[in-house]
Amino acid sequence: MSRPGASTASKDEIKPAQVYELKLKTQQIQQQTRQMRTQLSRAQDKIVAQTNAINKTFEQNSDSSNVVSNHANTVPQLQRSVESAQNTLDELKKEIEQAKKDDKTFVVRELQEEDKIIYCEYTRLNQLIEEGNSQAQMLSNARENAEYRxxxxxxxxxxxxxxxxxxxxxxxxxxxxxxxxxxxxxxxxxxxxxxxxxxxxxxxxxxxxxxxxxxxxxxxxxxxxxxxxxxxxxxxxxxxxxxxxxxxxxxxxxxxxxxxxxxxxxxxxxxxxxxxxxxxx
Known part of the structure; x- marks a missing residue:
C-alpha cells in the first residue's frame, strides 16, 4: 500500500530537531495571529468610539462661534482618523487572512513531516526485523557448527x-x-x-x-x-x-x-x- 510522502521520505530523512523547529515556528505564527486578532479588535473598538464621537458632534447644536470653529476643525480630523482606521482595519484583515492561510499551510506541512517520520520509523523497524532474522540465522549456523565440533x-x-x-x-x-x-x-x-x-x-x-x-x-x-x-x-x-x-x-x-x-x-x-x-x- 502506497503512503503519502513515501517517495520523498526515502530521499530526505527528517530529523527530530527539524520537526521541533517546525512546531516552534507554527506556535510563533499562531501567537502572531492571536496578536493580530487582538489588534484588529482594538482597532474596531477605536473606530466605533470615533464614529460615536462623530455622531455626537454632528448632533450638537451651538450658536457660539468658538463651537462652530472647533466643530469645523474636528470633522476633518475625525474623517482622517476614520480613513486611517479603515485602512488599518483592511490591512489587519489582509494580514489575518494571510496568517490563516500560512497557518493552514504549516499544519499541512507538519502533518506531512509527521507522516514522513512515521514511514521512516516503519522502514527502520522492518530493517531491524530483517537484521534480527539474519543474525538469528547466523547464530543458528554457528550453534550447529559448534554442536558438530x-x-x-x-x-x-x-x-x-x-x-x-x-x-x-x-x-x-x-x-x-x-x-x-x-x-x-x-x-x-x-x-x-x-x-x-x-x-x-x-x-x-x-x-x-x-x-x-x-x-x-x-x-x-x-x-x-x-x-x-x-x-x-x-x-x-x-x-x-x-x-x-x-x-x-x-x-x-x-x-x-x-x-x-x-x-x-x-x-x-x-x-x-x-x-x-x-x-x-
Whole structure:
C-alpha cells in the first residue's frame, strides 16, 4: 500500500530537531495571529468610539462661534482618523487572512513531516526485523557448527587419526629395532672373514645402517611433530568451541537486554563470523 510522502521520505530523512523547529515556528505564527486578532479588535473598538464621537458632534447644536470653529476643525480630523482606521482595519484583515492561510499551510506541512517520520520509523523497524532474522540465522549456523565440533563423532574421528599416527610411529620403531638386530647379526657373521674384507663390509653395512637409521629417525621425528600438531589443533578447537559458545551466550543475553543494537556491533559480529569461516576452511 502506497503512503503519502513515501517517495520523498526515502530521499530526505527528517530529523527530530527539524520537526521541533517546525512546531516552534507554527506556535510563533499562531501567537502572531492571536496578536493580530487582538489588534484588529482594538482597532474596531477605536473606530466605533470615533464614529460615536462623530455622531455626537454632528448632533450638537451651538450658536457660539468658538463651537462652530472647533466643530469645523474636528470633522476633518475625525474623517482622517476614520480613513486611517479603515485602512488599518483592511490591512489587519489582509494580514489575518494571510496568517490563516500560512497557518493552514504549516499544519499541512507538519502533518506531512509527521507522516514522513512515521514511514521512516516503519522502514527502520522492518530493517531491524530483517537484521534480527539474519543474525538469528547466523547464530543458528554457528550453534550447529559448534554442536558438530563438540559431537562424539568428531572426537572419534580425531582419536582415530591420532591412533593411526601412533601406529605408524610404533611400526617405524619396530623396523628400527629389526634393523639393529639384523646389523648385529651381520657384524657377528663377518667377524670370521678376511680382516680387510671384514672392515670393508662392516663400513659399508654401517654406512647403509646409518643412512636407514637417519631416514627412520627423520620419519619418526616428522610423525612426532605431526602428532603434536594434531594434539595442539585438537586443543585449540576445543578452546575455540568454548569461546564460540560463550560468545553466543553473551550475544543472546545482549540481544534480550538491548534489542536495538548499533551498526558497529552488527559489523563486528559479521566480521567475527567471516573470520570463523576462514579458520574452518
Amino acid at each position: 563438540c559431537s562424539q563423532k568428531n572426537f572419534q574421528n580425531l582419536r582415530a587419526q591420532i591412533g593411526e599416527l601412533q601406529d605408524s610411529i610404533n611400526s617405524l620403531r619396530d623396523k628400527t629395532n629389526a634393523y639393529k638386530s639384523k646389523t648385529a647379526k651381520i657384524e657377528a657373521g663377518i667377524r670370521f672373514n678376511d680382516e680387510t674384507a671384514q672392515k670393508k663390509s662392516v663400513n659399508q653395512i654401517k654406512k647403509e645402517y646409518n643412512e636407514k637409521m637417519q631416514k627412520i629417525n627423520e620419519d619418526i621425528e616428522n610423525l612426532d611433530k605431526q602428532l603434536g600438531t594434531e594434539k595442539e589443533d585438537h586443543s585449540k578447537q576445543v578452546a575455540e568451541l568454548q569461546e564460540i559458545i560463550d560468545q553466543m551466550r553473551q550475544k543472546i543475553v545482549n540481544k534480550l537486554q538491548n534489542p536495538d543494537n548499533g551498526e558497529e556491533e552488527e559489523k563486528g559480529e559479521k566480521q567475527n563470523q567471516e573470520e570463523e569461516e576462514k579458520k574452518e576452511q
